[in-house]
Amino acid sequence: MRLTPILAALAAIAWVVALAINxxxxxxxxxxxxxxxxxxxxxxxxxxxxxxLRRAFHAGAAFDPIEAxxxxxxxxxxxxxxxxxxxxxxxxxxxxxxxRDTIYLQPLGLFDADERxxxxxxxxxxxxxxxxxxxxxxxTLPLGAVGETSREHGGRRQWLxxxxxxxxxxxxPADAYCVLAITMADLYPDPAWNxxxxxxxxxxxxxxxxFARHDPAFxxxxxxxxxxxxxxxxxxxVLTHEIGHMFAITHCIYFQCLxxxxxxxxxxxxxxxxxxPCCLRKLHRSVGFDPGARYAKLAGFLSAxxxxxxxxxxxxxxxxxxxx
Ligand SMILES: [Zn+2]
Ligand SMILES: [Zn+2]
Numbered sequence: 001m002r003l004t005p006i007l008a009a010l011a012a013i014a015w016v017v018a019l020a021i022n023x024x025x026x027x028x029x030x031x032x033x034x035x036x037x038x039x040x041x042x043x044x045x046x047x048x049x050x051x052x053l054r055r056a057f058h059a060g061a062a063f064d065p066i067e068a069x070x071x072x073x074x075x076x077x078x079x080x081x082x083x084x085x086x087x088x089x090x091x092x093x094x095x096x097x098x099x100r101d102t103i104y105l106q107p108l109g110l111f112d113a114d115e116r117x118x119x120x121x122x123x124x125x126x127x128x129x130x131x132x133x134x135x136x137x138x139x140t141l142p143l144g145a146v147g148e149t150s151r152e153h154g155g156r157r158q159w160l161x162x163x164x165x166x167x168x169x170x171x172x173p174a175d176a177y178c179v180l181a182i183t184m185a186d187l188y189p190d191p192a193w194n195x196x197x198x199x200x201x202x203x204x205x206x207x208x209x210x211f212a213r214h215d216p217a218f219x220x221x222x223x224x225x226x227x228x229x230x231x232x233x234x235x236x237x238v239l240t241h242e243i244g245h246m247f248a249i250t251h252c253i254y255f256q257c258l259x260x261x262x263x264x265x266x267x268x269x270x271x272x273x274x275x276x277p278c279c280l281r282k283l284h285r286s287v288g289f290d291p292g293a294r295y296a297k298l299a300g301f302l303s304a305x306x307x308x309x310x311x312x313x314x315x316x317x318x319x320x321x322x323x324x
Pocket of ligand 2: 252253254255256257258259260275276277278279280
């Protein structure tokens with residue numbers, strides 16, 4: 001095993017997502033939601049922007065302020081400094097350009113074992129609409145072709161994330177902005193941990209994420225009617241949150257937002273599919289899209305894929321942003 005590249009990859013790990021382990025709650029970590037003035041300031045001045053962009057980045061009633069965390073929620077145990085738009089634009093970061101303009105999804109292992117699962121095609125289409133960029137799927141690879149280390153834990157096989165990230169970093173296509181591996185296998189970041197949902201390395205522009213725990217069949221209680229749409233929503237949410245980190249967008253502490261950190265599945269389920277005005281503006285700065293057209297495309301995808309209620313929010317935003 002090549003230790004140095006693994007250590008290098010681990011040192012570069014930028015985010016561990018949705019840890020199921022961290023439940024500490026200390027006074028010095030206490031988070032209180034910022035007030036309206038701070039939320040406004042997070043977006044930065046929109047003076048001089050077009051009317052459409054000013055509407056898109058306006059913190060109106062469609063965007064809820066972030067809620068105070070419960071005892072086991074992300075912000076109860078993690079100190080998050082926040083990242084305003086003005087801080088973001090001063091951050092050295094990757095940006096798509098003429099040479100690196102494609103987001104690649106790399107399926108690892110068996111994926112469509114159950115034909116009612118959200119399909120890779122659905123997730124690719126959603127990511128394409130969300131990022132307004134080229135999103136391509138690489139041919140599926142067995143987990144063992146990318147990572148070397150796995151273990152039996154709690155009756156199931158789990159794969160070591162650092163190892164997979166190292167393997168992915170060696171396979172980044174020349175025109176890739178980033179490569180996000182997705183798998184139905186369970187993952188762990190370190191022998192001391194029970195599991196991890198996913199992990200990403202900004203420097204190597206690779207990430208890996210497991211959807212195994214998005215399936216209600218993973219838990220006691222199992223699948224209930226409508227589980228397919230719930231799982232699609234979870235997969236789309238996590239996929240876009242993770243890719244959002246690849247644009248150097250850190251966890252949001254201002255609004256209820258796709259880029260909020262999550263400590264467990266129920267918390268992640270309570271977060272919206274959309275970006276708040278601050279995070280939307282960051283993505284817009286990196287990609288440059290038509291906000292109204294992007295919202296309309298996302299609305300169309302969601303309503304056509306069993307997520308009509310979520311789609312209505314995007315349809316409404318499209319109308320507001322593009323109003324005459
Ligand atoms: Zn995150
Ligand atoms: Zn946000």
